[in-house]
Amino acid sequence: MPLDQSFTGRSYPPGDVYEVGREKIREFADAVGAASPLHRDPEAARAAGYADVIAPPTFATVISMKATSIVVDDPELGLDYSRVVHGSQTFVHHRPMVAGDRLVSEVHVDDVQTRMGNDFLTIRAEITTEDGRAVCTSTGLLVARGEDA
Amino acid sequence: MSRLPASKVTKGDELPAKQVRVTRDRLVRYAGASLDFNPIHWNEKFAAEVGLPGVIAHGMLTMALANELVSDWVGDPGAIVETTTKFTRPVPVPNDGEGALLEITGKVTEVSEDGTAKVAITVAFEGQTVLGRPTAIVRLG
Numbered sequence: 001m002p003l004d005q006s007f008t009g010r011s012y013p014p015g016d017v018y019e020v021g022r023e024k025i026r027e028f029a030d031a032v033g034a035a036s037p038l039h040r041d042p043e044a045a046r047a048a049g050y051a052d053v054i055a056p057p058t059f060a061t062v063i064s065m066k067a068t069s070i071v072v073d074d075p076e077l078g079l080d081y082s083r084v085v086h087g088s089q090t091f092v093h094h095r096p097m098v099a100g101d102r103l104v105s106e107v108h109v110d111d112v113q114t115r116m117g118n119d120f121l122t123i124r125a126e127i128t129t130e131d132g133r134a135v136c137t138s139t140g141l142l143v144a145r146g147e148d149a
Numbered sequence: 150m151s152r153l154p155a156s157k158v159t160k161g162d163e164l165p166a167k168q169v170r171v172t173r174d175r176l177v178r179y180a181g182a183s184l185d186f187n188p189i190h191w192n193e194k195f196a197a198e199v200g201l202p203g204v205i206a207h208g209m210l211t212m213a214l215a216n217e218l219v220s221d222w223v224g225d226p227g228a229i230v231e232t233t234t235k236f237t238r239p240v241p242v243p244n245d246g247e248g249a250l251l252e253i254t255g256k257v258t259e260v261s262e263d264g265t266a267k268v269a270i271t272v273a274f275e276g277q278t279v280l281g282r283p284t285a286i287v288r289l290g
Contacts, residue, residue, distance in 0.1 A: 024182075031182035032213035033169065036226050048151075048225060057220070057229040057285075058213040062183055082199065086208050088235040088281070096227035 002114040012070045014104035018063050022099040025055045055097040064125040064138035067105035087141035094134040102130045117146030152225040152290030164222045164255035172248030179210045208236035215270045218253045219285045228287045235281030
């Protein structure tokens, strides 16, 4: 069954605070083979002008995936996640994520479309500090394959 | 750690290419680090049931590896102000210790007056690209 297109434009208020930790950054950097000392050494990061170690550019996925689950799991939308593939992803970094950041995400459904039996869902997470300063805009396209697709 | 200065970057510059081997243990490690525990990335039986050729790499892992090429080149991962990609082809990762070999290249396609440069990346597996138009915009030093 096609997704409810009236979901376009819907927003969800910010959920729990995500606190960015040094060890989580290191763990993620190790997993993606990111060798830069700016992910691991606070002194090196400060020398480069950052408040603390910085996260790799795609680390934002940890936060945006958690945030967008509010849409994906919304029973009103009725998305069958077992049929979902990730179509595309964009991160706009207003500044790098830094250890110690306390971040919240406001989630927006930018677009809902059904084409050739497949559903296309564009979800944007505006990731900011607790006091509302922009850190990252994450936009992902999820594609739910139709029963016959 | 200093950032590559704009004076040293010209449209058409090629980034140092690299090869990255993605193995099963790497997928498990990435699943834990990213908290993406979708079983298509570690469970052969589940992957087959949903019609995949086998366990596949996380698209977001491939995107991360593509961005590492750019981070290494520019000298500061915080220089990447925007990164985007489409996920066009799955990367099957066999359970053989050899895994899948990705070939990653990048080229400067634009240098702007605002001090940023656009890098077009390619990620290929067995001669075919697996990401659609992966691009990074970096703020140069």
